[in-house]
Amino acid sequence: MSWRDYVRPVTPYVPGEQPKESKVIKLNTNENPYPPAPGIDVNAFRSEAAVAGGEGPELRKYPDSTAHDLVSAIAAYHGVEEEQVFVGVGSDDVLGMAFLTFFNSEKPVLFPDISYSFYPVWADLFKIPFKTVPLTEDYRIRPSDYMLPEGEVGGVVFPNPNAPTAILLPLDSVEEIISANRDSIVIVDEAYIDFAPEGSSALSLLPKYDNLLVVRTFSKSRSMAGLRIGYAVGSKEVIAAMQAVKYSYNSYTMNQPSILWGCASIKDDAYFRATVGKIVATRERFTKKLKELGFTVLPSSANFVFAGHPEVPASEIFAAARAKGIFFRYFAQPRIDNFLRITIGTDEDMDTVVSFLNEYLG
Numbered sequence: 159m160s161w162r163d164y165v166r167p168v169t170p171y172v173p174g175e176q177p178k179e180s181k182v183i184k185l186n187t188n189e190n191p192y193p194p195a196p197g198i199d200v201n202a203f204r205s206e207a208a209v210a211g212g213e214g215p216e217l218r219k220y221p222d223s224t225a226h227d228l229v230s231a232i233a234a235y236h237g238v239e240e241e242q243v244f245v246g247v248g249s250d251d252v253l254g255m256a257f258l259t260f261f262n263s264e265k266p267v268l269f270p271d272i273s274y275s276f277y278p279v280w281a282d283l284f285k286i287p288f289k290t291v292p293l294t295e296d297y298r299i300r301p302s303d304y305m306l307p308e309g310e311v312g313g314v315v316f317p318n319p320n321a322p323t324a325i326l327l328p329l330d331s332v333e334e335i336i337s338a339n340r341d342s343i344v345i346v347d348e349a350y351i352d353f354a355p356e357g358s359s360a361l362s363l364l365p366k367y368d369n370l371l372v373v374r375t376f377s378k379s380r381s382m383a384g385l386r387i388g389y390a391v392g393s394k395e396v397i398a399a400m401q402a403v404k405y406s407y408n409s410y411t412m413n414q415p416s417i418l419w420g421c422a423s424i425k426d427d428a429y430f431r432a433t434v435g436k437i438v439a440t441r442e443r444f445t446k447k448l449k450e451l452g453f454t455v456l457p458s459s460a461n462f463v464f465a466g467h468p469e470v471p472a473s474e475i476f477a478a479a480r481a482k483g484i485f486f487r488y489f490a491q492p493r494i495d496n497f498l499r500i501t502i503g504t505d506e507d508m509d510t511v512v513s514f515l516n517e518y519l520g
């Protein structure tokens with residue numbers, strides 16, 4: 159025997175490539191092309207902290223372990239109680255904590271076969287049994303596939319809109335899944351919901367269902383992937399259960415700049431709506447051009463599109479684009495290996511992509 163036999167066996171999640179070169183068009187990790195709200199700058203941090211603490215940034219002190227200011231800003235934004243909000247280091251942290259807290263039975267957790275590839279990684283890490291549920295032929299989530307006989311489901315998790323398909327599940331279908339699984343927690347991962355039509359979020363279902371947890375992130379729609387802020391909204395009891403697990407692991411997850419700048423982003427709703435609006439407009443424009451080039455494009459409600467060409471393999475387009483400094487995401491995975499996931503950048507970025515494709519497809 160050796161200590162090597164006692165190491166936890168894991169297969170880590172593989173994030174999209176972060177190229178070293180600066181002169182690339184980076185459309186592979188669903189980042190936002192626009193800067194965060196103008197209130198988010200180092201000087202604002204200095205002066206606000208100076209007011210609060212008397213003498214400049216209070217980085218020598220531990221942050222507020224409850225991140226109260228941020229929790230309170232998020233609660234007010236969504237019109238819920240502060241006790242209904244859990245914040246974490248990106249929604250990956252929040253989702254990981256939710257898996258650890260709620261998926262603690264012998265019964266399998268259900269999620270789509272084509273979905274966020276971190277779900278099976280957490281399930282393996284925490285030794286949670288799971289079952290993947292195939293999407294339909296046209297890459298949709300079918301609610302009836304999540305309706306198993308009572309007592310056979312340990313939990314459900316899915317992104318809405320789904321990733322990497324970008325397809326939105328209508329709210330009445332989301333509700334069918336939640337109401338069919340009232341004995342376990344249903345996590346709706348709304349990383350991209352801000353790019354979907356208003357009224358699509360499961361947040362409106364919270365008063366009806368105490369088994370629902372909605373997870374959100376500042377990484378995509380708020381242009382703050384580098385700060386790492388995510389949150390969950392649920393019933394007070396659900397959130398208290400997550401807090402108990404979090405405080406059993408690491409109390410000080412939210413750093414001071416994230417708390418302050420997260421609040422600044424929430425306060426600037428006009429800027430938020432304007433940037434989201436620009437991305438949605440660019441997405442529609444780009445989708446139209448892709449279709450003119452002969453691409454099949456799944457209907458997107460996110461800040462990316464999932465598209466493939468019937469004659470040219472996606473892997474070849476991916477490699478040719480990369481050689482020109484244009485980064486897409488490609489998954490060499492059954493059913494989706496002829497698709498490219500393309501993040502929506504600025505209009506200028508997308509025009510460059512269209513010219514490249516035009517030339518390449520000749």
Ligand SMILES: *Cc1c(COP(=O)(O)O)cnc(C)c1O
Nearest residue numbers: 248249250274317349375377388
């Ligand atoms: C990007 C993404 C996340 C994680 O985002 P964070 O940066 O950790 O907040 C979670 N779920 C899905 C489906 C995503 O695409």
